[in-house]
Amino acid sequence: MKKTLHFLFGLTIVLQGLAFNANAAFGAFADVPASHRYVQDINSLQENGVVSDADFQPDAKITRGDFVMWLLRNAGFKDENYKPRTKQKFIDVKKTGNPYYSYIYKLVDLGVPVTKGVKNPLLFNPNGTITRKEALDWIFNINGIPVPRIFEEAQFQATDVNTKSDFAPLINKAIALGLLSPGKVKPNAKLTRGEVAHYLKLGKNATPQLTVTIMPSMDSGMVRNSKYDIMIAAWNRIMSTYLRKDSLNQNNVIYGAIDGMVKELGDKHSDFERPGDNALLDSLSGxxxxxxxxxxxxxxxxxxxxxxxxxxxxxxxxxxxxxxxxxxxxxxxxxxxxxxxxxxxxxxxxxxxxxxxxxxxxxxxxxxxxxVKIASVTSKRTADNVLVINLNDFGAHTTDELKKIVDEVNKNKPSGIILDMRNNPGGFLNTAVEIGGFFIKSGNKVVSIKYPDHEETENSAGNADFEGIKLVVVVNGGSASAAEILAGALQDYGLAKIIGEKTYGKGTVQELSDFSDGSTLKITVAEWLTPKGHSIEKNGITPDIEVKMTDEDRAAKRDPQLDRALEEVKK
Missing domain, CATH: 2.30.42.10 (PDZ domain)
Structure with missing residues (x-):
């Protein structure tokens, strides 16, 4: 689950090394100046091998063919010898001599509705332009980002879109994730190449610790266990000789086999859902x-x-x-x-x-x-000028909400800060890293992500805005995932005393594969480690000062954990 990765580059403009670079005025492309609003997004595409041309033409309109190619390359798809499965054929997309052939048909195979609303479904128009709403729809499909059809119409923030239009939920979700700004969104505008670079980066990073996996075809060299043939033989035997084979739902038999594989993993975080059972996706939408x-x-x-x-x-x-x-x-x-x-x-x-x-x-x-409406960040000051920040989740707008508190702190410095993350279930990994940047100096590690064959690090890119202000963090058994990442980093660096109860212990990363039939597979692919290498999974974060909250405390509306935090921050 890589939706976990939101707006890290939006926190600060990183200028390291530019002063010593002869091409300091430009990005990775000769025609993209360092001052261009999308330079970091464009450079990211180049670094990830999505584009490799000498010039980028950031303000030119992107073609539909280029958009599809970038979209799938950005998701990890390689086009070598791809054999389409779909029966859909486009008369203007020929296999010979067309660089977009594999990408366009792979997009169709993945179930992206590329012919929705078009006049002629036999034409893809690879050299034509693509609209904002169409591009967002495809990006959300590929990245497995759910778009709830029901939303609070009274709070809809696009001024040029009717809430009753069929694409209003899409626009609402795009605004919620920060891909679009409130106001005029121009859904039918033709996108530029620079805008697409921006959307691709945000879209890929906007799935809570989740990402779509583009699965290899059976002829792509995938390693096959010798028992695989036995599974196929068992399937054939059931379908040919079972007494009630004519009444079998073959799809359900296959889904049952997948259920069995996932259960055999023995991993509480891995799961499979059949089409129409949307708890995995809905749970992410909020x-x-x-x-x-x-x-x-x-x-x-x-x-x-x-x-x-x-x-x-x-x-x-x-x-x-x-x-x-x-x-x-x-x-x-x-x-x-x-x-x-x-x-x-x-x-x-x-x-x-x-x-x-x-x-x-x-x-x-x-x-x-x-x-349920979540107030991501709330704050209050005590009579003796202690700032209590309630961090309730790590959502798409948490960073922006905390920035407002930074502005307040700059005007009126508190005597201390209490960061209350009790019952914070987590959220986006990138938001945890961004929030860490308010406390941890730029360049320092916030979390390591350990995969089976390699390890990645997420470093602070912030200004340590709260540096120099005494900090106490309050957690409990409901503090999980991204909340544990932040608490663990602050504890490792000695930046805060942790008070309360041991946290939940959710320290693994899940990846979501959203298949074309509507089924979804969630599997654990990595684990999180604190900057000093401590595993969060099952262990959780042990507080420096343990303070229990009893049922009697709750009934009497007492808060001994917050009381102890106030006592500690005043020392």
Whole structure:
């Protein structure tokens, strides 16, 4: 899950090395000056091997053919000997002599609706231009970014798009992710090459720790286990000799086999969903009606990582590490995470009965579903000028919201800062890195991502705006994922005292493959390590000062964790 990677380059303009470069006035291309608004995005395409021409022509309109080629190269697709599976044929896209042939048909094979709204579905028009709305649609498809059809129309921020138009949800999502700015979005404008570079970088980085995998074809040299032939033989035997073969749903048999493979991994974070079961994608959108709780499989049980701040789940009294045992009176033992989540979700205003196990107690909660709106960052000052920042998630706009607090701090420096990340379930990896930049000096490691065959690092690109102000961080068992990354980095560098309870221990990276039939596969591909190499998975972050929050404290509306943080920050 690489949606996890948002607007890192938007935090600061990196000028390292330019003073010693004879070509300091330009980027990687001779016709792209360093002052161009998209120079970093354009250079990124060049560095990743997406484009390699001598000139880039950043302000020229991009052709549809170039757009598709860049889009798929940016996603990791290589066109060598690609054999299309689709029956769709374009009379203006011939195999011989057409550099776009493999890319265009691969796009179709991936299920991207390239003929939606066109007058002649037999023409692709590779030399024509592409509109903003069309490009965004394809980018979201390739990167597996969900676009909920239901959204808050009263809060729609595009002034030149009707909320009832068929592409309004797309525009709404693009604004939410920062690909478009509120106001006039010009959905039918023809895109320039520079704009496309910008969108490709943002789009690839906008899937919460998730990315689409473009799967290899069977003839691409993929290693095959010797038992693979046995699986095929078993399939053939079932389909040819099974007593009730005529009543079999072959698709469900295949999906069942995939379910079995994923279950055999023994990994609580890996999952497979059949078409129409959208819990994986919906859980990332932040726009699904329900109770507002983040769930995870743990020891074959569905556990609440954290209730979202301000949600019906929090108001009802659900806590992190509560184990869900039944929904509406029906036992959920043996069900997948997505199945349990599907039973809990529902339309705003309806009720759901959730039975949980908390220690030795079994408790029942009747909760009214609602549309959960997350205030990513809130803050307040105490009477003695301590700034308490509540960081509730790591979303698309968290960095911008925290920048406003930086402006406030510059005008009125607090005596200390308390960063409260209790019940913060995480979010985008790139946002965690950006937020780290407010505390950690530029160039210093925020997190390492350890893959089976290599390791990558994400470094701060910030200005350490809060440097010199005493910092205390508050966490609990509902602090997970990106929240643990930030807490771990601050602890490793000795920049903050960590107070509260041990965090959840979600330290692995998942990758989402969104297949053309609507099925999705989520598998663990890497793990996160703190700057000093500590593993977060299962271990979590152990606080420097442990302070428990009891049921009695909650009932009496006491907050011993925050009280201790205030005491510590004043020392």
């Amino acid at each position: 726009e699904v009606e329900g109770i507002g709780a983040v769930l995870q499989m743990k020891d074959e049980q569905v556990v609440i990582i954290s209730p979202i701040v301000g949600s019906p789940a929090e108001a009802a009294g659900l806590l992190s590490n509560d184990v869900i045992t039944a929904v509406d009176g029906t036992d959920v033992k043996g069900l997948k995470l997505s199945e349990v989540a599907g039973r809990i979700r529902g339309t705003k205003g309806t009720q759901v009965k959730v039975t949980i196990k908390r220690g030795d107690k079994t408790l029942n909660f009747t909760i009214t579903r609602d549309i």
